[in-house]
Amino acid sequence: MSHPLYTLAWWLLAPLAVLRLAWRSHKQPGYLERLGERYGRYRKVTHATRIWIHAVSVGETRAAAILVDALAVRFPGHRILLTHMTPTGRATGVELFGGRVDRAWLPYDLGFATRRFFAHFRPEFGVILETELWPRLLESAAEADVPVFLANARLSERSARRYASFPRLTTWALGNLGGIAAQSQADADRFTALGAPAPEVTGNIKFDLDVPVEMVDRGRAFRERLGDRRVCVVGSTRDGEEALVLDAWAAAAPPADALLVIVPRHPHRFDEVAALATARGFATQRRSADEALAPETRVLIGDSMGEMLAYYAAADVVVMGGSLLDFGSQNLIEACALGKPVVVGPSTHNFEEASKSAIAAGGALRARDAAAAMGEAIALLDDPPRRLAMGEAALAFAQSNRGAVERLAEWIEERLAAARRPVVG
Known part of the structure; x- marks a missing residue:
């Protein structure tokens, strides 16, 4: 695909x-x-020296919070511009930052739109978190003399194959980056194979996320309300997973005191998931009702925003949503950081290295499908010594991988002087 075809495709798709x-x-x-x-x-925005950070959705926005703090130490007086692609990411930015940052949607990858973006905000440099490569955006940044770094970068084998299918576009995008800071050596090697210039490994900054005391306290309060129930939390579930989880939970015949907590990733699905549980005959309650847990309740729907860490803090076992079907998994690091044993399904390409490392450390285990995952969760509920040992291993794993955010901030600072390069067209 040539550049004119890429431009034409965007005009047709807009x-x-x-x-x-x-x-x-x-x-x-x-x-x-x-x-x-x-x-x-x-x-219109006030004149300021800005650092632009792009965080496509919720997980990247939470990671951006610790990066903002680290960059603030090195670049005092700079204003942060935070861009998103999804409403949930933007809402998380409001929750975390309030008025501390400017926020905007990232423009579509149309030349006139990307040029307007840089002309309007005039950032000193940009940081794109994880894997958001938009060729025209990066070209416009280079034309505006704005170094842009791909930070906390990850690249699964699947994504690498997809990028390799479009070598000219990939070369175009990578050539206009000021540098790549990868999460792992495997990620760096995949970027190198695509032609990226000398990516460096700085680690995964999501390990540096501190669990807010408020969330721990809220989780403790949840737990007190649940009494002596054994609690399995299936967090950040995606469309299609909840039905599998509910069916597997029923088929596995969990202990009478076991409580299944399902927390859908997207709020527009809260009603749907509650209906799924009720239709299967489960006595179901919803977090939003803010009622005491009835003794007969078997399923609790976590239909609240911004409380995922509190749900994890209240859990005995965590099953990771997004890993039971082909979504690539959500962030298991948060549950590990709370000292919880984690069960992941077969699909973990968004957190492949973290998943493999957590399993190797003994803090997580992998199941072949949803039915096996719920069976493993119930087995852990029935085995307190094993459950506690896995939780301790999960916590040790999370703590041993901290420090990436400082390495990343230092790397950005060092790269700024060397990042200004000719436009690659």
């Missing part, structure tokens, strides 16, 4: 992108808020 936003807004109205920003039209 109207469909708006239709897709409109369709998604039926469940999440935030998709249509400030629609002009998707095309580079932004409200």
Whole structure:
């Protein structure tokens, strides 16, 4: 694919992108808020020296919080511009930062929109978290003399194959980066194979996320309300997983005092998941009802925002959502950091290195499918010594991998002087 074809593809897809936003807004109205920003039209902002950080959704936004703090030490007086692609990511940014940062939608990868973005905000440099490579955006950054770093970068084998299918686009995007700081050596090797110039390994900054005391206290309060129940939390579930979990839970015949807590990743699915549990005959309650847990309740739906860490803190065992079907898993590091044994399913490509390392450390185990995962969870509920040993191993694993955020911030500082390079077109 040539650059003109890429441009043409975006021009043809742009109207469909708006239709897709409109369709998604039926469940999440935030998709249509400030629609002009998707095309580079932004409200007036005060003049300031800015650092731009792009965090596509919730997990990256939480990781951005610790990076913001680390960069603030090295670049005092700079204002942070935080961009997102999803309403949940933007809402998390509001929750974490309030008015401490400026926030905007990242524009579509159309030349006029990306050029407007840089002309409007004029960041001193940019940091893109994980794997968001937009060729035109990066070209516009280079043209505007804005070094952009791909930080906390990960690249699964699947993604590497996809990028390799479009070598010209990939070379174009990678050539306009100021540098790549990879999570692991495997990630760095995959970037190198695609032609990236000398990626470095700084580690995964998600290990440096501190669990807020408020979340630990809230989890303790949850636990007190649950009494002596044994608690399995299935966190950040995706569409299709909840039905599998509920069916597997019923088939495995859990102990009478076991409570299954399902926390859907997307709030627009809370009602749907509650209906799934009720339709299967489970006595079901919802967190939002804020009621005492009834003795007969077997399933609790975690239909609240911003409380995932509290749910994990209240758990005896955590099953990782997004790993039971082919979604690549959600972040198991948070549960490990709370000292909880973790069960992951077969799909973990978003956290492949962390999953493998947690399993090797004895803090997590892998199941072949949802049925096996729920069976493993119940086995752990029935085996307190093994459960506690896994929890201790999970905590030790999480603590032993801290320190990446300082390495990353230092690397960014060092790379700034060397990052200005000719535009690759």
